Amino acid sequence: KLNADQQYQARLAMNSAESLLVIINDILDFSKIEAGRLDIEYIDFDLSAMLGDFVETVAHKAHEKGLQLILDTVGIEHSMVRGDPGRIRQILSNLVSNAIKFTAEGEIVICAMLNTTDDYRYQFECSVSDTGMGIPKDRTQHIFDSFTQVDASTTRRFGGTGLGLAIVKQLCQLMQGDIQVSSEEGKGSCFRFYLPLQPSRLSRATVPSANIENVPLLVVDENGTNREVLRRQLELWGARVDLADNAARALHMMNAKLENPDAPHYAVVFMDRLLPDMGGNQLGQAIRENPNFASTKMIMMTAIGNRGDAAKFAAIGFDGYFTKPMTLSDLQDALAVLLEDGDALAKASPLVTHHYLKSLAGNTSPMPGHWPEPCRLLVVEDNSINQTVVQGMLEEIGLHCDMADHGKKALALIRNSDPKYPYNLVLMDCQMPVLDGYSTSRAIRQGLAGDKHQTIPIIAMTANAMAGDREKCLEAGMNDYLSKPINIDELFEKLSLWLTDRVPQPLPDLTGDDGVPWDQADALKRVRNKPERLQTLITMFMTSSTTLLDELRQALVDGDIAAGIHAVHTLKGVAANLSALHLTGAAEKLEAALRAGATENLMPLMEDILQQHQTIEELFTEYLHHHPEQRYGSP
Template sequence: MDSDKTHGKPVTLRYKISEFIIRYSLKIAVLLMVTGIISAYFFLASTAQTLTKQTSQLNAQRYLEALSAFRTLYTEEVVNTAKKQNITISHDYKNIKNAIPLPATLSMALGKEIGKFQSGAKTFLYSPYPFPWRAKENKAIFSQDFSQQAWDSLTDNPKKAFFRFEEVNGQMSIRYAIADVMREGCIDCHNNHAQTPKNDWQLGDVRGVMEVILPINKAQFAAQSSLQATFIVLFTMMGLITIVLFIFFSRIKKDAKKLADSNLEMMDKQQQVNFANEEMSLAIEQLELKAIELVSSNQVKADFMATMSHEIRTPLNGVIGMLSLLKQSEMSHEQNHHTHLATVSASSLLNIINDILDFSKIEADKLFIESVEIHLADLVTNLSSTMAHIAHEKGLELIVDVAQLKHVVARGDPHRIKQILSNLISNAIKFTAKGEVVISTNISVIDDTKLQFSCSVKDTGIGIEQSKLDSMFERFTQEDSSTTRQYGGTGLGLAIVRKLCQLMHGDITVTSQQGRGSTFSFTLLLESCRSVKAELPQLDLSEYRILIVDDNKTNREVLHGQLTLWGACVRQADSAKSALAYLTESLKKAKDKQFDMAILDMHMPEMNGAQLGQQIKANNKLAHLKLIMLTSLARPGDAQYFASLGFDFSLPKPVITADLANAIIQVVNGNEPTKTQPALPVKNDTKKITVKPLPKSTRILLVEDNSINQIVAKSLLTNLGAQVEIASNGKEALSCLENEHFDAVLMDCQMPIMDGYTATKAIRKSHRDYTDIYIIAMTANAMSGDRDKCIAAGMNDYLTKPVDIIALENSLLKALNLPLDQIEAITPQINEPKVTEPKVTEPKVTNNDTEVKPDEPSVSSNAWGKEEFYKRVGQNQQLAERIVTMYCQDMPAEIDKLSQAITAKDDKEIEAIAHKVKGSSANLEATILAQCALEIELAVKENNSDEIELLSIKLKDDFAELIAELEGFLAYNMQ
């Protein structure tokens, strides 16, 4: 009891505190709930109203956008096609046979049909400028204040929609209007229609209003009413909660259930909205199906056109053939004229049919690309030559630049490449009234099997408007509608060109400035062709000064580039007056600084090429000057005419590289160039032109420690046309490669400091720009397995010393990927060095300046192959004397070192010196001594000391005999 009493007071107090908290907390909670519900009511009511308006506005906007998109699609794809097929387009299409409705008529009909599924939506299209058959309807519509306000608003701001909510036929609706602006495809119809109320429409003008009256969904109003009822119930419940907590909880449960039911009802309404959207999507899918049907129809049309083109082409070819036969028969002048007109018309029709046929083949995916060998330079130049007369008849310069075509043979479709080029060139000529058409080509290596052929055709014609550039390669498209009338054509040519480029894995682009000309550039992917290489001439004009006289800058630059590649010193003159000034100035200089040749253009302002040539020939001080004439039109008798004026040669434009080389050689040397005659004889001149297999820009790094071998190798390379840099060992070679660019490396194998094998491996592991450079082993090691050792070290090819000039030439041509003089490159693989028995009778040796005396004593010894040695140094007397002198100075010391090494039994030193003696002697064609040195090398490898002793005695005897002969040779030539 005490305990209960003790704890009674705290329990009572605790209960009262709890009751107080519950009572006031409940009141506060109810107050907060009431406040929250009131706030929520106003917030939700406002949000629901805003959402309703936004949803209605969005639905109306999408409705008109879909209708407008359909109208645009119908105008561009159906109406334009119907116009081409001469199908009637009318608002009264139901009463006209085979007619189709106008875009506006069909759009309103479609809106009416859609409205049946869109809760009674209604669509209107009205304008202050209606056609007569819509005038009454428009007048009634404009009597409404909304229509007039919509027109005023949209006229001021066409991009902003005009709308408002109002009750229509007892139902709340949104009236939504957008501007109906003038489209490109509609301008012609509206301006030129017989009953048009306005004929000065322009693109983007507001021609009317497109309006939709869209009833607001009833479900949205029902949701708002349900929300209001819910809040009323909640307020009632809050009043009852203040009386009895039990009633509050029971009521809250019931109201929660009602709220859930209301949400379910709202979800049902939302599903109805989704169903309506799905119906809209279904309608869009049906439109897409119609579009697919149109595409299929186009394919059927393409197949039909291909068949019809074939059928038409056959009798048309017969017509042209018969006209050709008719022209060969006897006819009157009038009959000849009529036949000519008929032939021109038939040819034009044939070209149109061919374009349609090709395009139809492409559309039907029935055009196939061939793969045959093509001489690209010949293809471009020959095609240009056939079209040159068209350009020249218009007074245009046709310039062809194929100087960059290094790989001039590839595999592709020559017919289609010609088709692309002829289309672009003929277009350039057609749309150019004065100036020039320049054809520039290039080719680049993609990989071992692919080449990319690039070509651009640039003109100085009428140009193309920038807004039209993107559509130039679409079918039936030209710069404007007057182009076809003025210049002719189907509008299919460029579309076919793009398709052909794409079929050959390339593309075409165009840049243009209106009034200044256009440039069409295309690329094609071709296959590499290694079986046959076409040969481009490589002249050595390093001793020549040439003057180019042409008023056309591009023509001068093309000629300048080609002549510079051949090493000539070139100067340009843009007029006859400037040319005469340059020539007068040159006469004041030394003879070797004067011009040797002038290339003149025939057609120049003020004074033409023929008149300039006559003035030059009239000056006795310029009698030495060789003259070449460039003519736009090659006519019968031109050669004789220009020869009578004093010209040495005449060439037609465009100038082909091979023809230019042939002309220069004939003018200076008087002979045709041949492969077996690199140095042509001189005719009435102290200079000569040589045809060399390597471009003058070829740079070779020669890595060789032996000074005699350096001189011989450098002489051989220089005679082939290359520039040579020398490194004495592998370390120096790496330094040279770091600092300079080279096209190939000739690498000796045995060298001090760093040998050729080590240097090659270092190059391959360097990961620098030169890591893949072509390396040719040039070694006196000719034993079995030496070639494999060089290849294993990373070298690309292998030559033995003494180096054969043909083998060296072929190896370098392979390194540079240039045309081979011989299909099979010579790659010597021998077990013993070459030993040639010298002939007893000594040949007569000549060079440019000296000649060996005819009474020189004959050779009585076979120690030195003098005849073969002279062949090796290119019959150069001074070089021969220099090499023999160096050999006589350096080799006695090497023989002494060899004797000392043999006495000391230093096998490594013996082998190194014997190798050096072998290489130097072989290059001198001292084959007996070289053979003995080789045998010493082999004896060292076999560790045969007795054989080394015997061979060293023989080596001294052979060397003494050789030195005696060489010193006699030098003594005789010093006389």
């Protein structure tokens, strides 16, 4: 298992790889833009969180060059918006990468604002400014042209294709926005882009979870921009903030508080590790040695290149340790933990960090009772095991549902539902007998289940994870999309989006280990750690999977590709819901071969399925043998 530091680095690597993939695809995007084939999507996302995640992935590059990277999101009052986060991140990636590349010393500031327009939409304004080499005046008007750089020496010194800014310009225009540049040679540049965004149904104000109204705070940082950004954010939340640019001034301000009995002590001191007169660790030690400051909490802010020092700072007496720039979510959550001074702080080992705050968020489960009353859901799913799994997940989050095993039955249930208590939402499997999910959704939208039900939210559920599946669902009239095996975290988030106006909270990570045939721990998590429910599902699987295998085998013998796809698709779904990883993988390979028409090598794939099925049956039988007291429990 990875430790917290390794998890952080792995996550950075993953995010950086995703950004790299975007950059590699620049040339493809440019071609698509030229051909008018680049898609812009509109989804709900957390703007502040997206900016924070992005900055984490590029901060190390800035710090490696000794640059300060500063994120200013004070101007974002409502964080949840609707737009294309991937394309916005692509714009930022190009702009910030250029800023780092062309800046030898100083700082890079990302400043983001969200303004409300006259039609109650949002105008996102974001600037990336640097203290780099700047652009000559005669080159600024051509800087967004394709294959253009400042001059030939720029290509020799820094590399690049000259496509990045051209793509940025065209992406902004595709999203009905624009970008401008102002620059002074030898002093730096500022790229400012504007994009319209839509309000999200989950829109909320970015306020801290702790009340810091009139709470006295001290920020100690040599960098003036850092101090001002942090001050404005904290004051926006109601805090009383003082600033110091060195350790001596900070100690003087803290001691001055002692001389005034009416002046409350600083509740939290934020300090940079590198100060001009002494290190932040020395300042922290001096504060801790004074018993008058025993209740003052201290947060160390340091460059990303100095990770692994948490234990050392904890030994000095620091309460929190964060890499710069400190994201908005970390700032909010850290203040909540430190000012509450309760169990969450006591359990922080060795102190409060980004990883610790993430772990606290991961332990937040949805609480029943937040759904509209009454709330009726219809689950349209032909497989009994999948029905039981989804029903169990819904019950865990305080919801109940009716079941239909094919589309015609679903249409009848919706059409004949009580007018006083109509269905609020439909969870729709895509592959079903009699009438599949796509046809059923089209029928609902055409009014065949009743005119008053034409706009009911429909969320697709499918074991397919192929490119284009999401578009296929949306074209059929569905509103959203869930991949099987259904993850309860994603299910809760989708239902929160379509049933309520409240912001979904994350659930524990339910990922499994694909190195074992059966991830028993993950299977238990899928049924919310209820062994009796798992017992029932296993017993159902032992009965139904044999029939599925017979159907699959017969379909292959008869050359009936459609029947084979349906049988193996169903087998894949039920195996995944029980975390039978190897059987799921084997079924997925056969399904892919059938869909691709590669019928010459089907029997080896079928043999693999039979072998994996035998293995999982043995494991399930052993599990049932060791849990006889729960074998006949009800789901």
